[in-house]
Amino acid sequence: MTKTLDELLPHRDPFRFLDRLTDARLDGCVGEYTFKPDTPFFKGHFPHFPVVPGVILVEAMAQCGGAGVVESDLANSKNILLASVTEAKFRRPVRPGETVRFEIEYVKTSPRLLRQRGKVYVGDEIAAEAEWVCMMGKA
Numbered sequence: 001m002t003k004t005l006d007e008l009l010p011h012r013d014p015f016r017f018l019d020r021l022t023d024a025r026l027d028g029c030v031g032e033y034t035f036k037p038d039t040p041f042f043k044g045h046f047p048h049f050p051v052v053p054g055v056i057l058v059e060a061m062a063q064c065g066g067a068g069v070v071e072s073d074l075a076n077s078k079n080i081l082l083a084s085v086t087e088a089k090f091r092r093p094v095r096p097g098e099t100v101r102f103e104i105e106y107v108k109t110s111p112r113l114l115r116q117r118g119k120v121y122v123g124d125e126i127a128a129e130a131e132w133v134c135m136m137g138k139a
Contacts, residue, residue, distance in 0.1 A: 008070045021067050021068060030064075032100065034099040061130060065116040066080040076111055076136055077136050083132075083133045086132070093127070112135060
């Protein structure tokens with residue numbers, strides 16, 4: 001990849017859920033993130049069986065998709081805002097310490113809107129999947 005994560009995303013710790021973008025094409029991208037055991041939400045989200053909240057998995061997919069379109073020069077801004085989410089399904093919990101792989105497909109890209117769909121994998125198992133629309137805004 002040619003750009004750093006800081007150049008690809010406006011998000012910063014503790015709300016950046018992408019460690020690396022491993023592939024960025026004109027039709028999709030792939031990225032990875034490891035959910036560290038000391039991440040604050042694990043303390044309160046099912047404390048005796050900590051899992052990553054489903055909304056965080058959707059946000060993480062959208063961040064990966066946003067980084068991918070910025071890396072591929074398909075976006076006019078890195079300020080890409082989630083507008084809608086459909087078809088969200090959660091197949092298995094993601095636990096502290098697990099590394100996830102995001103596989104994102106670009107369904108439609110226009111100067112103002114992105115429609116994407118993606119899956120979150122832990123190893124070869126699908127943990128979550130969704131489709132979403134994002135608006136692109138000027139900085």
